[in-house]
Amino acid sequence: MLRKFLMNYFEKMPQYTRFFASEMVLAQNPSTDNKVLLNSYRDLGIIHLLSISGLHVSLYVLGITWLGTVIKRTEEEVTILCVTFLVIEILLSNFQAGFVRASLSYFWGVFFKRKKIMVSSGDKLGIVVLTHLLFNPLLFLSSGAILSYLLVFGLEISKDFKKIRQNFALNLLITPILLHNFYRINFLTVIYNFLIVPIFNFILLPLTFIVIFLFWCLPAIVMLSEPIFKGLADLTNFIADKQLGLVTFGQINWLQTIFLLVVTVFLIILPKHKIQKLKLRSIIVGAYVSIFCLIHFPLKGQISFIDVGQGDSILITTPLHRKTYLIDTGGKLNFGKKKSEPQLNRITIPFLYAQGIDHLDGVFFKSSGCRSYW
Template sequence: MTTLTVVIIFLGLSVKAKSYSTCDLHNDILIYPDQINIKDGFASGEGKIGKNKILISMPANKELELALKRNQILYLSNISAEVKPLDPPTNFGQFDYRNYYRSKNIYERLSLKNYQLRIKQANFFDYLHVFRNQLKNYFAKLPRIVSFMISEMILAENPDSKNKIILDNYRNLGVIHLLSISGLHVGLYTVFISTICTLLKRDEYETLFICTTFLIAEIFLADFQAGFVRASLGYFLGKVFALGNIPLAKGDRLGLVTIIHLGIKPTLFLNCGAILSYLLVLGLEIIGEKNPLKQGFFLNLLTTPILLNNFYQFNIFTIIFNLMIVPVFNFCLLPLTFLGAISYKFLPAVTYFIEKIFTLIMNGINMVAQTKFGMIIFGKITWWQTIFLLIISSSLIIFYHNKKIRNRLCLALGIGYCSIFFSIHFPLQGQVSIIDVGQGDSILITTPLRRKAYLIDTGGKVNFGKKKSEPQFNRITLPYLNAQGIDHLDGVFLSHQDADHIGDLGPLLEQVAVKKLYFAQGLNENPSFIKRIKGKVNHTKLIPLIAGNVVKEEGIDLHTVHPFKPGTGKNEDSLSLWFRLGGKSWLFTGDLDQAGEQRLWQHFPLQVDYFKLGHHGSKTSSNPEFLHNINPKLVFISAGRNNRFGHPHQETLETLQTLKIPYYTTQDSGTITWTYSPFTQKNKFSTFNQGPLHGTN
């Protein structure tokens, strides 16, 4: 049985998760110190109820903090908690955490309100968790980059969110696999241990035992990272069969490793990292090519469809970057990482010197990565396109030496990629999408064919107190744009200064090219706004708008219908836009209050097909008379789930009910998208969570 056959058969079986039953809160929750993090008085991480793994979050009292510092294994009892299934993504292109945790057999999350602690008598397995936590705490004391490197190499985790830029840089250059503990590290570890054993005159069986023991321990420390488990199983089976003089082809060994790994973890291939790990090894066996350039080219052919399906972009110079960075990593970064981690205990000056070396190297990598040289925002490809490209790429590698077949496959592959690329970047449909950015506003407008893309507001999280988090733009809007192959915006319209509307303007301007930035007159005099855009609009044209101005763009005219005088960016100064697309009219009014709505109607007696309710459905907006006058067929509400403002307000919903105006909210539906085509009179609404909306044309 060939490796490819085994992989295909068990790929189908891998999606079958282990049986799972809803957790019983009458049972105690077992938590290990290495699986819980405490930040700002709040604890979160993984726990276990019976056989079920769960995500937990809870207030961290002093007793809990002290117990975790002492590396104690704990039971949580007398629990008062809310049990919820893991949330699905609500936007196209958004990372699917539910599927990610499903690959780890985690299906539910608990928000604990009250609990009591009880210390568990530790067994041998528990002490492994204690040891892992001790390493975790020790690594956290190291200088930041050394800490990051050793944590990735040993624990397969990032100890600090500040290091995300390093991960992004490696990912953009196509060398992220260097930071994923895998076959490379298994090879280095076993060669090092085998060399020591040879010097100590240990025989092959003793060497195998020592190497296997070390690998098992490291598998646990690395939290069963798929690539490392695969490589460790491959090493063990290869040595056992060799010592037993049992012939075993490399392909059969990989097939056997796949069977064993899937037997241990049936949800293995729900994880993109696991798919890439096995695909790369399978590719190496199919290729059998020693030339590093050819080998790199073929491996990129195999992995690109998976990358486009999951990350929507790739770098055409990945092969070159690998040839440049891999030697630096293997012969400089990796040995210095371990030296820096060990020397910190005895000679901290050495560790800080290594940190300086790492800083120089990382700064160099950052400079190259930030240019985005060779980066192509391709867009998300479908599962069937992924399979098609994988089949053609695999066939090209297998039949590469047959010139006639090779030429045909190259042509098919080229046509396939070009067809998919043009279908994404020159779409037959345009859209208006109310993106689910939580408690905020962000609306994407695109035109068909020679696509133009515009954004009304950027969304942004309102931070209460000093606590700050990663911009929502990075998690929601940027993937949403990239998944559609959008790498620049022709225009961004800003309604007013509130953080939930333009809080993510800075991250947007830093990562996406914006040709024109539109805003209501007077906002450009606001110190807060000036601070947001300072140093970020060198190549962006700033255009203030006042009622009566018309922004004429290819395929769309956007009419400014508010404000009537310059303001400072308050709710009552909200920039309001009316436009027509595909025979339908739209109105967006930001957080305009009821008085402003009345002024708007007096100057512009519009009737609209679709209207996004002002101020997230607040009772301060959506005047009943105004709604009656504009007479929308359908309205939309952009508001966060369980938001602290109670949006949409009941008064507003009752107004809609009285006027018999149907509505949809991003709270329930996720992103709401309207599509239209210049080739047909048909247009349609769809929601990310609920599918097509019928009867809305």
């Protein structure tokens, strides 16, 4: 009921204010109006900012603790309030994996502190994983959950690294998962994070929650927030449109993913042995180059019939110096009054990206009425 109420509450807000409010509280954004902005965050490698997780748990706990200090509440009362708030937010976020993980980590931290049990951060992470799996055995079938836990694991094994080196290590660690699920990677992600994360943390996030709390009694506040949100969204879209550092690598299979993950972990955790690290770096570089060449310079051509639901879509590629041709792109299904995203965006383009294709040498339409373009 509360989640439904908030969904209706956010619907009254302007486009960009609604977008950030829905993402930050409900971990969802069903509107297709902001698809471009979501893709921009993904292309820049900063989509994690829109995923409520450890950062939000820390901010919530910090805010509640500060409030408890101001009104002179006991530590136990503040802890109970924090736990209650996090449980409610878990329900509101529809059990979003990253937020549940961070909340479980806080719950176990409180438990160990009260029982005066000394537990290392690595052991606590293991307990959190087991607890999460107990409630959701299918947890790691979700790419979001895999990325969330992999990042925390990466932070744990690289905690002695300097900040910049750690960022590079974390990006290298999650790259196989990104390529398996999203097919594209941005080599400038570290730079984009340094540029955009401070703006997000110190402007977007606080402003979002201020608007959420005040909108019901002061609707005019969106006159202030919407231009700021829109300006930052336009800036993000502008940077993403340049596609600097963005490479359409193609999809790697699970065996390749696991192999690259294992080698990367060994590269991070091995002691400072130059020869071993040099060998591992050579293996990683060689593996990525080999996989890239196999995807982009295939030994065989192929004809692929793409399941677009309505109509036909056929991809034809030639071997080696690959040429790509697409016959039709599929229609657009509209049942009832609900707007639906074209199959071109939902099916055809992701399929092309999975093949490592970011441009076509030719597009052929069987009817003049087709209005889809690549």
